[in-house]
Amino acid sequence: MKKIILLSLILGTILTAQAQFPAGGFGGGAKKSTVTGRITATILDSLTKKPIDYATVSLVNAKDSKSVNGGVTDEKGKLSLQNISPDSYKLMIGFMGYKTKSVAVTTTPAKPDVNLGTIYISSTANALADVQVQGTKAVIENKIDRMVYNAEADGTNAGGDATDVMRKVPMLSVDMNGNVQLRGGAVRVLINGKPSGTMASSVADALKMIPAEQIKSVEVITSPSAKYDAEGSGGIINIITKKSNAQGVSGTVNTSAGTRQNNGSFNLTAKTGRLSLNTAVGTNLSYAQNSRVVIVSNTQLNSGGFNNVTQDGFSKWSRNGLNGSLGVDYDFNAYNNISSNVKFNRFSNGGPGQSEFITNGVISQNINDMDMTFNNMDWNVDYKKTTKTEGEEFSISAQLSTGRTPQSFSNTFIAQGATTGNTLVASNTGKNNEYTAQTDYTYPFNKKTTLEVGAKGIFRNIKSQFDNSAQDFNYNQNVGSAYGVISFDLTKKMKLKGGLRAEYTQIDFNTQTSGIQKNDYFNLFPSVILSQALKGNATLKLSYNRRVQRPTQSYLNPFLNSSNPVSLSQGNPFLSPELSDNYELGYSTFIKGSVINASVFYRRTGGVIESSLTTLGNIPLTTYINVGTAQTYGFNIFGSYNPKPKWTLMSNFGLNTYGVTNNITGVSTGTYMNYNIFARSAYGFGKGFNFELFGVVNSPRRTYQGKTDALFFYGASFKKEVLNKKGSFGVNVLNPFNRDLHIQTVNNSVTATGSVFQSQNIYYPLRSFGVNFSYSFGKLKFTEKKKIKNDDIKQEQQQGGGGMGGVQN
Structure with a gap:
């Protein structure tokens, strides 16, 4: 019945929208x-x-x-x-x-x-007769509503994965596990404008599946209009993969081999007349390397119990990923188009590990093994109709997304002096099914005024089965939404784009201990963008929008992950969504090939979701809670400059505050400063030779209960164009002077039952050397098709896989 009500709401919105334009719709109007x-x-x-x-x-x-x-x-x-x-x-x-x-x-x-x-x-x-003019392709494009990082133009990406690419995108910060934030806020990550079931399980793991050579560009949208789903307090990140819609046959081949991982990808497009077919396949194979972990935890209960544990060991995990897609596109005529695309992903990581424990002075050994697998399929069908009225467009889209995430792990505890021990085995199989229907209509009244309306329904079901038992967790989330956006010119140089999105969310779930629970809520999400064109190709922009963050499967699933016996983790199905209000003032300009983009912003977020350290008995347990309200101030400045025609310099500096106040206790963390810095230098020697350097710095990160050390990455690449500039050969290096990153995370919590302290030191192997080769054939001509965009649920910000502290190679 609930789904029928939501579908009726959507259908009513569509019919109402069409009824408003009996003369203009599909050919009416000027x-x-x-x-x-x-x-x-x-x-x-x-x-x-x-x-x-x-x-x-x-x-x-x-x-x-x-x-x-x-x-x-x-x-x-x-x-x-x-x-x-x-x-x-x-x-x-x-x-x-x-x-x-x-x-x-x-x-x-x-x-x-x-x-x-x-x-x-x-x-x-005065005289340049002897100067050989050569340059490097622009890596950053500054558009009015987003910043675009052209990954295919950055040679230092070769041999990496999507995580390596995201670390170099302006305004983004990425921790060592691959979790992404935009100006200190959570983001929604899309691929070609669409959600992915793998992203719903773990963004960090999903990004590691995508070879860098498959990525064409990354779009950073800080002020989405009401047309977008309201997900993402920080904004939206859209990863565009390499595709084409070219007459004839065209494609690309990329391969790389290195000391850390090996990547390969192949893209092929064939078009004849009105029919276009495209396919892609990619693989990512990483070597298993030892990641050392040292954890010190002290638990003191009010009842008198205590537990002091020191863990020193390693995990030796491998990571294997495979992804592919097949798409078809057909133009019935100049005004009607239908397209469909199927994409699949398979990703697995895990492996053996070994640790020594000192528990209250008693020494023991643990031999562990972990296997985590992510399987996902996304299938979408899109129909688009245009008319003789320029800019008028109607579309209907449907998408099916299915995901499976089986996990298993074992721990064998061996007492000091013994040769055998007890083995504990646990498993969890998660199933995520998502069905989406969407329609959008755009009508231009004239050149200066455009109206956009639409409606959407998303039906999600998450199931989790623990230890081969009966169904232990069943979570249903249905979201019905409708929006309206109008754009018009206030003056010749001043434009306004305002809109309102309404979303109704139905939630019901059951657990072993709580029975059936319900949580329904309704929200309105206004947005407005005011832009002023200035002299010299400069633009000033002022924007406001309201956003939401819904928790995903990894936040909600109450499965107790005991892969590390001294550091447990568990989801919380009773989480409420985050709601944030965002204000931004931005300035951008283009001066003789140089780009400057600067912005200041303020964000107020209620119901902030963060990890929380507590205890299960006398063992530290990490779960998730709504910690309180956060107020964030910050600014970002990006610049690109050519001191010489052959030389390009690029840098980004972002700074934002962190501070959370608990709404119940009134306790505040105080205010801390977070920053991230990215710098890049590219030089073209001529005759197809290019050399690039880059460095990334992320400051220490504060949370409600603790702090994580700063991160620093650096690398270089050398590339030579070959085969009449259709191919390239290169070498690259990452962190050549240090094998490991040493990152310490400290958390301290006082609860009603006692106190717990945990210090985690991770030595993550990052140094790598590699070679790469790419080749393009045919003549590429890129086009974009309208796709469904589900960007309404909060992605995992601390999920990097299980095992010893979540460390992965």
């Missing part, structure tokens, strides 16, 4: 040509007549100077901007060491394609 074309040109040096490769080009509207498209020139100085609507524009061409040049261009429905021919730009110096 008719405008939907014909789009392209602008092409060749950029040359005015003196040497040599091509300017990687010159930055921005296409701005001639009336309001708003940027509508852009790109960089290739090695022959050629530029091609696709999908350009008929209008009057200015083409702004910039490159370090050259004067910025503006070229007027007009496209019409009768002549949508314009070839500007050869455009010469002149140097700011």
Whole structure:
């Protein structure tokens, strides 16, 4: 009955939206040509007549100077901007060491394609006859509503995985287990605009499955409009993988081998006429290396019991991942399109370990083994209809996501002097099924005013079976939502985009001890973005939005994970969602190929979810609670600069406060400062040779009960283009001077039953050396299709796998 009510709500919203536009919907209203074309040109040096490769080009509207498209020139100085609507524009061409040049261009429905021919730009110096102009492709794009990190242009990513890529994305911070935060807040991670069932189990493990060579770009959206699901107090991260929709056959092959892991990926697209097929497969195989863990815990109960334990040992885990996808896209005609995609992931990690325990002065040994597997399949079907009215669009999407996460572990305890011991075995099989239906409609009243409406239903079921017993945990979560967004111009240079999203959530679950529990709630999520175009291609933006964080399976599952017998963990099905209000003021500008993006923000979050250290008997137990209310202030500044045509410097600095006040006790943590720094230097030697260096620093991280040490990563790569620039060969290195990262986490908790202290020292093997090769064939032409986006549940922020302190190689 509940699902019927939700579906009725969604259907009613769709019919209401369509009823509002009887004349304009699907062809009504002012008719405008939907014909789009392209602008092409060749950029040359005015003196040497040599091509300017990687010159930055921005296409701005001639009336309001708003940027509508852009790109960089290739090695022959050629530029091609696709999908350009008929209008009057200015083409702004910039490159370090050259004067910025503006070229007027007009496209019409009768002549949508314009070839500007050869455009010469002149140097700011008097004589450059002997200078060989070469540069490096832009890694960062600064768009009005997001920042885009072009991972495929960063050679230091070769041989890594998605976790390595995320560490270099501006504004993001990643801990040693791969958990991601955006400006100190939790995020929702999408892949090609869609959720993934593997992400629902553990973001950290899911990111390790994706070879870096499969990633085209990463989009960071700090101020999502009401059209997006309200999930993610910090914002949304969208990982775009390498795909194409090209006429004929095209593809890429990537492979890498190293001392830490081996990656491989293959992408293939074939298109003929209206039909397009694409497929991809990737694998990630890491070597098992010893990760040392030293844990000291002291538990003192009010009843008089105590337990003092020191654990010193290692885990030797391997990690193997496989992912693939198959997609089909068909255009019935110029206005109707249907597409479908199936994606699967399989990821497993684990292995043996051994530890020595000193428990209240008594020495013993534990031999343990762990196996964690993640299997997931996502299948989506999307239909899109456009009309002769430019910008009008209607879409219906459906998605099925199924996931299985079997886990098992064993511990054999051997007393001092003995040769055999008792073995304890435990297992847990999690099942996650998710069904989604979504519809969206966009109607432009005119060039200045656009309305967007839509509705969505998500039906989730999480089941968990402990130790091969009967069903122990069954969790149902149904979310029905509807939104409306309107965009319009206040003045020629000032634009406003405002909206409201309504979400109704139904939850019921049962556990062995609590029986059936219910938790239904309704929320409204307003959003508004005000942008002002300034002189010199600069933009000022002020935004507000309200967001939510729902806990996922790893937060909720009450399964007691005793893979480490002196450090237990368990989910909490009674968690409430986080709610946050976000305010941001941002400034961005483009100056002769250089980019500056700066922002200040304030976020107030109620019901903050964090890990909590308590006790089970006299053994430390980590679970999750709503600790209280947090107020966060911060700023972020990113810059990219070319001191010479061959040389690109890039840096990002982010700083935010941390402080939580418990709503019941009134106890506050005080205010602490968190920061993250990223720096990159890339140099093009010419003839296809490129060298890059990078470094990442994450400050110590505070939590309600403790602190984690700072992290520092650094690396380098050298790449040479081969095979007529269709291929490349490179070498890379990560942390060459230190095998391990030594990270200490300290937690201290006082509860009603006693107190507990825990210090965890992890020595994580990170140093690696590797070689890589990539090859592209065919002619790539990328297009984007509308996909379902489920971004409404909180991802695991402390989940890095089980075992000894969650350490993984």
